[in-house]
Amino acid sequence: MNAVVRQEAHGASLWHAISRSPRERPALHGEIDVDLAIVGGGFSGLSTALHAAGKGISVAVLEAEIIAWGATGRNAGFVVPNFAKMDPDSILAHLGPERGERLIDFAAGSADLVFGLIRQHGIDCDAVQSGWIQPAHSAAAFEKVQSRAQQWALRGRPAVTLDRQEVEALTGARGYVGGWMDRSGGVINPVAYARGLADAAERAGARIFERTRVTSVDRMGDGWSLKTPSGSVRAAKVLIATNAYGGPLFQTLQRTYFPLKVFQIATRPLPLETRARLLPGGQGVGDTRRNLFTFRFDADNRLISGGMHILSAGADTRVPQTIWRRLAEHLDLPDLPPLAYSWSGMAAVEPDFLPHILDLGPGLIAGRACNGRGIAMTTAMGKVLADWAAGTDAGDLPLPFAPPAPIPFHALLRHAPNMLLGWSILRDRMDETA
Template sequence: MLGNDRSHGLWEKTAPPPAACIPLVGPVRTDVAIIGGGYTGLSAALHLAEAGVDATVLEAVEPGFGGAGRNVGLVNAGMWIMPDQLPALLGPLHGERLLDLLGDGPAQVFALVERHGIDCEAVRQGTLHCAVGRQGLAEIRQRHEQWARRGAPVRLLDAEETRARTGSAAYSGALLDARAGTIQPLAYARGLARAALAAGARIFTDSPVIDAQAQGGQWKLSTGWGSLMADRVIVATDAYGSGPWSQLRAEQVHLPYFNIATTPLPAAIRQTILPGREGAWDTKQVLSSFRLDRAGRMVLGSVGALRGTGAAIHRAWARRALHRMFPQIGAIGFEAEWYGQIGMTTDNLPRFHRFAGNVISFSGYNGRGIAPGTVFGKLAAGLMLGTLSDGDLPLPPSPLTRPPLARAQEAFYEAGAQIVHAVSARW
């Protein structure tokens, strides 16, 4: 997008075309304004429109431009941190509510896909959290115990079954989560946009909000060519935000993440790698993820940015890593490469903010945007409809904070990933 083939890569090449939308021009009025056309904003617009509310999305570029259109496409349950940490950090009431909500998140995503006929390569075959060495095995065992205690359909696999399911001998075990799966993430975002439009929502593209003014209990949101007057506002910009509520970006540390896709694997080779079509990622600190798309391309991802010296370093690492993990692939070409930013909060938990009585936001998904974005968008719609109150939420309202030395941390992550990938997968 915007002339950059490293922004959305394979997903832009294979997604259905975006719905026809235009920029906001002139004065417009709406009941609920939604800033941001990612999963949260589009889910909120869809649920509001289905309830008969006039909902209008203002998107700076086009739906799915931010993290929603760049990620790996793993539809996971829960957060990165261990399940028991949520009640420990949020308290038992909010923590267990959040676990229940996010545990059911993938089911809500796949239900929307089915109900609206969204063509996004949805595969609900689970995900594999692959253990690297003893430490990784201890981690997935702990995660298994905590989810199983709550009745989640998770299962520990030994090294032999992990090899059979992944096609790689690199792992000492894996945690299979049957709730999860994979999608084509940009196609899902575009499908949500179409569903929201069909339900009666409006979406204005190329319409970044540059100013917001409270006027008599309402909000006037100004773009370069028009203005939107709204009774209520949902800010759904998350890690890609700018403008009046850019504090949401400022309270997160950006972690760069890239993906590289091969050309389609030969059919015989494809049968030996992820034959069950699960999505997978590992327990390394500088983690890697891998999955197949509908055409049989291997999509390999890891921490890092494909810019400057990082482009060559990460590309070379990807070739070595593929050869080490899946020697049966042999020599194969790369078809696409792209990267984006993951917004990380200080405690790796999402945030609910109430900026004013009629302005709210959900953000901070920490690399788990698909299911959380979808379900938090639905919650945001419930708050706007009055069917939910703050007391019903799985998150308490929190003040805006700034992580210490955030930009220094971002530079460290980007440089550190280059160092790790420059030396790893060489033996």
């Protein structure tokens, strides 16, 4: 198979390239006063702005670049209403029954919230809510996903176990032992979704400023003062919603997560006869391998997949080609169309793989909820953070709330997810031959 693939738009997110031209928003000039200032124009910031403005709270969103510039516009567009590593039973053991059940309920309805907002606000983002599928690459993995599906089903979620034949029929991929599906999951165009959230937030009364980088956040009386190059904001409460794109604003935050660079690719559109065999129902797929294999289609039949890298040298060229070859191999596509787009983004991975709210001071918090589940979890986080903005104590929200806890030896361990990738690939192969 020819591994040399053509890249028509290397470095540009597919979603930025195919979405309608964004409506330009002004930078902040001068001074304003609001109830809530939000730093970051991604899913969590925009969802918080929308829900808070709907409660009559005055809101200003300060985005350093443009809406959906960071991880929000650089993911694969999967809407997944569960946790990357933790199942309901393990969450209960980790957090206890009361807080654990609240977090489980928070996640369970997260995909329904996303697609409900899309319908409510008429957001045109190629949304397909036909399910998210997790095929099992080994017998041991299949045992785990059977338990996972049962745990979610017992809580009333549309989760079903799939046998080998059902996985092949739904995905077109051969070689899996079985799997499970949450029918409330799905796929979207994340950039179009984020821009739709921004439009809806503004209609609700929120103010959004682009190309407005916050340079400092300082306590002032009973509130906070946020400085930007051409203005300032006085706010009673502040949400830091930058995830892995926070920069030097709060350096302590950078030491509380593992930064993970993830690559995505999109091929040219597949022929209709080939497309009919793969994902005929339009679901998204993310399997159980440690070296995660994902795939989905966009509205124009481009095949999309992602992956990580071990070494940074030459990664921007090398990794997309590796993902393309893996896609062709796993889906038995010797004539896979050439690569058309490749891009990358940074994710924030928590040590426990759970969403968190971090206490930075009176009325000053940071929210992180990605861990590979950004669209669903951050949208849901925005809804509960609007409750905090309206007066609910942060400790009463369904998410873990505590001061930042820097990871010991973070300077050495921050690259651990990438450096361990080679060992993960070897373990995956061992699982498959066991």
